[in-house]
Amino acid sequence: MYVCQRIRIGAEVAPGCHSPTLCGRLVGLTGGAADMSNTPAYLAIAADLRAAILSGELPAGAKLPSESGLMRQYEVSRTVAKWAIAVLKGEGIVEGRAGSGVYARDTTRLVRHAPGRDVRFRSGDGPTSPFARDAAGAGQQGTWEHDSRHEKADERIAARLGVEPGAPVMRTSYRFLADGEPTQLSVSYEPLAVTEGTPVEWPEDGSVKGVVARMDTIGVRVDEVVERVSLRSANAEEVEALNLPARTFVHTIEWTYTAGGTPVETADIVLPGGRYELVYRLPID
Amino acid sequence: MYVCQRIRIGAEVAPGCHSPTLCGRLVGLTGGAADMSNTPAYLAIAADLRAAILSGELPAGAKLPSESGLMRQYEVSRTVAKWAIAVLKGEGIVEGRAGSGVYARDTTRLVRHAPGRDVRFRSGDGPTSPFARDAAGAGQQGTWEHDSRHEKADERIAARLGVEPGAPVMRTSYRFLADGEPTQLSVSYEPLAVTEGTPVEWPEDGSVKGVVARMDTIGVRVDEVVERVSLRSANAEEVEALNLPARTFVHTIEWTYTAGGTPVETADIVLPGGRYELVYRLPID
DNA sequence: TCGAATTTGTGCGTATGTATC
DNA sequence: GGATACATACGCACAAATTCG
Numbered sequence: 211m212y213v214c215q216r217i218r219i220g221a222e223v224a225p226g227c228h229s230p231t232l233c234g235r236l237v238g239l240t241g242g243a244a245d246m247s248n249t250p251a252y253l254a255i256a257a258d259l260r261a262a263i264l265s266g267e268l269p270a271g272a273k274l275p276s277e278s279g280l281m282r283q284y285e286v287s288r289t290v291a292k293w294a295i296a297v298l299k300g301e302g303i304v305e306g307r308a309g310s311g312v313y314a315r316d317t318t319r320l321v322r323h324a325p326g327r328d329v330r331f332r333s334g335d336g337p338t339s340p341f342a343r344d345a346a347g348a349g350q351q352g353t354w355e356h357d358s359r360h361e362k363a364d365e366r367i368a369a370r371l372g373v374e375p376g377a378p379v380m381r382t383s384y385r386f387l388a389d390g391e392p393t394q395l396s397v398s399y400e401p402l403a404v405t406e407g408t409p410v411e412w413p414e415d416g417s418v419k420g421v422v423a424r425m426d427t428i429g430v431r432v433d434e435v436v437e438r439v440s441l442r443s444a445n446a447e448e449v450e451a452l453n454l455p456a457r458t459f460v461h462t463i464e465w466t467y468t469a470g471g472t473p474v475e476t477a478d479i480v481l482p483g484g485r486y487e488l489v490y491r492l493p494i495d
Numbered sequence: 496m497y498v499c500q501r502i503r504i505g506a507e508v509a510p511g512c513h514s515p516t517l518c519g520r521l522v523g524l525t526g527g528a529a530d531m532s533n534t535p536a537y538l539a540i541a542a543d544l545r546a547a548i549l550s551g552e553l554p555a556g557a558k559l560p561s562e563s564g565l566m567r568q569y570e571v572s573r574t575v576a577k578w579a580i581a582v583l584k585g586e587g588i589v590e591g592r593a594g595s596g597v598y599a600r601d602t603t604r605l606v607r608h609a610p611g612r613d614v615r616f617r618s619g620d621g622p623t624s625p626f627a628r629d630a631a632g633a634g635q636q637g638t639w640e641h642d643s644r645h646e647k648a649d650e651r652i653a654a655r656l657g658v659e660p661g662a663p664v665m666r667t668s669y670r671f672l673a674d675g676e677p678t679q680l681s682v683s684y685e686p687l688a689v690t691e692g693t694p695v696e697w698p699e700d701g702s703v704k705g706v707v708a709r710m711d712t713i714g715v716r717v718d719e720v721v722e723r724v725s726l727r728s729a730n731a732e733e734v735e736a737l738n739l740p741a742r743t744f745v746h747t748i749e750w751t752y753t754a755g756g757t758p759v760e761t762a763d764i765v766l767p768g769g770r771y772e773l774v775y776r777l778p779i780d
Numbered sequence: 781t782c783g784a785a786t787t788t789g790t791g792c793g794t795a796t797g798t799a800t801c
Numbered sequence: 802g803g804a805t806a807c808a809t810a811c812g813c814a815c816a817a818a819t820t821c822g
Binding site: 325457 | 538581585586609611707718719721722724725726727728742752768769771774775776777778780
C-alpha cells in the first residue's frame with residue numbers, strides 16, 4: 211500500500227486517500243456528481259458498484275468482481291473490499307453466496323395496489339384476490355398457503371379490533387407466492403363475534419375471497435380500511451419464510467377494515483422492501 | 496482468544512463458536528426464541544444490543560458499550576465488535592460519533608397522515624399545512640424552507656404531469672423541520688399551464704397553503720391523489736439535508752394530484768425511514 | 781467421482797488519523 | 802495535553818460452499 215501524495219503523477223489528489231487508482235477516478239468525477247474527494251475508499255467503491263447496478267451495466271443476476279478482483283482493480287486491501295460489499299448487502303441490492311460470488315439482485319419492483327379504489331382492477335373477471343391481481347399485473351402467477359385457527363386476542367390485537375383481551379378471534383396466517391417464489395407474509399385476525407357460525411367463519415373455506423366480499427355475503431358492509439406503513443429490518447423468521455438474504459429491509463403494513471366504525475378484520479403484512487412499491491389511490495374530499 | 500470446545504464447562508456448545516461467554520448465553524436461550532446455536536458471534540452480539548434498544552433498556556441517546564467494552568464482555572476481537580455495531584448502523588438504530596461513542600437513536604416514529612380523508616384533522620382551526628398538522632399531532636412545531644422557480648419539465652416529470660417534455664413548470668423544493676430538526680424533503684412540480692398568471696402561481700406567496708386549497712381558489716377542483724411508496728437507502732444529499740447518519744433508509748413517496756383526470760401537481764417526498772409511519776385511510780367502494 | 785482452486789463468511793491482530801472529553 | 806473512542810485501513814487464517822477439470 212502507498213499513499214497518493216507520494217506519487218504525485220500530476221493529478222490533484224485528496225490528502226489521506228490510500229488508493230491512487232480510485233483517487234484518479236474520483237478526482238475526475240468531482241466536476242460531475244457529489245464531491246467524493248473525502249469519501250473513504252470503501253464507500254467510493256460501493257458507490258461505483260451501486261452505480262453500475264442501478265444503471266443496468268450490472269443487470270440482475272450478474273456477478274460482481276470478487277474480493278481479489280476488487281483488491282487488484284482499486285488497489286485496496288481485502289478489508290476494504292469486504293466493507294464495500296457489506297454496504298451494498300446492507301442496502302439489499304447485492305447478495306453473497308459462499309463459495310460462488312456476490313451477485314446483483316433484481317431491483318425491479320412489484321406493485322402492490324392498496325384496496326379501495328383502483329379502477330383498473332375492478333372488472334368482474336380475472337383473479338379474485340387482491341394479491342392475485344397484483345401478481346397478474348406483473349405477469350406472474352399468484353398463489354398462497356394459509357393456516358387458520360381459533361385463538362384468543364392478545365392486548366395488541368384486542369385494541370386494534372376494539373374487543374376485550376382474550377376475546378375469541380380467527381387467526382389466519384398466509385404466505386403468498388408469485389410464480390412459486392415467496393413474496394409476502396401476512397397474519398390476519400377477525401373477531402369471531404362477527405363471523406362465528408356463518409358460512410365465512412373460516413376465511414379460506416368458501417369460494418368468495420377477500421374480506422370485503424366475504425363480509426358482504428353475511429350482510430356486513432365494509433366501508434373503510436386504515437393502513438399504517440412502516441419499515442424495519444427483517445427478523446430471522448421473515449428471512450427464512452421469504453427466502454431473503456439476511457439483514458434486508460421490509461415494509462410492514464398494519465391494516466384494519468371497519469364496517470360502520472366497527473373493526474371486522476386487522477392484519478399485519480410483511481413485504482420485502484426492495485421488491486415492492488406500494489400504490490395508494492385516494493379521493494380528495 | 497480460545498475456542499469453546501477446549502473448556503467444556505459442562506454446557507453444550509456450538510462447534511466453532513469462539514466466544515464462551517456468548518455461547519453460554521446462546522445455549523441458555525435456545526429453548527426460547529430463535530435458534531442461535533449457529534449464529535455468528537457478530538450477529539448474536541448485534542441481536543443482543545438490538546433487543547436492549549428495542550426493549551427500552553437502552554433508551555434513545557444512551558451510549559452503547561465501547562468496542563473495548565464489547566471485546567471484554569463477549570470475549571471477542573475488535574473486528575467482531577465492529578461488525579456487530581456495523582449491522583446496527585445499517586439498520587439505522589444506532590449512530591456512531593467519532594471520538595465519543597455509539598448511541599441508540601430515537602426509535603419513536605412520527606406519523607404522516609396521507610391527504611384526503613383523515614377526519615381528526617379536518618377542522619377549520621389549527622395548522623394550515625398537512626405537514627404542520629402532522630407535527631402538531633406529535634406535539635412539535637412544524638416549519639419549512641422553500642425555493643420556487645420556473646423550469647422546463649424533463650422526461651420523467653412531463654410523463655407524470657401529462658405534458659410535453661420541455662413544457663414550463665413551477666418547481667418548488669421544500670425542507671420541512673419539526674422543532675427545528677429537518678425531517679422531510681420534497682420537490683413539487685406544477686404545470687404553468689394551470690397556474691400561470693393566477694394569484695397562486697407561486698406556491699408559497701399567498702396565505703392559502705396546500706395544493707387542494709390553492710387550486711380551489713382558481714376554480715380547479717382537485718379530486719384525487721395517487722401516492723407511490725417505495726424505500727431505498729439515502730443518497731449523499733439527503734444524508735446532508737436531513738442530518739442523517741450515513742447509509743440509512745428512507746421512504747420515498749411519489750404523489751400526483753389530479754382534477755378531473757388532469758394532473759395539477761406531482762411531487763417527490765423523502766422521509767427518514769426509521770422515523771416515520773405512514774397512515775392511509777381509504778374508503779371502500 | 782474426486783480433488784484442487786476459487787470465493788465468501790467469519791474471525792484474529794494491528795496501525796493511523798482524528799474527534800471528543 | 803492526554804486518554805479514550807470511533808473510522809478507516811493494513812495484514813492474515815481457516816471453514817464451508819461452490820466450481821470445474
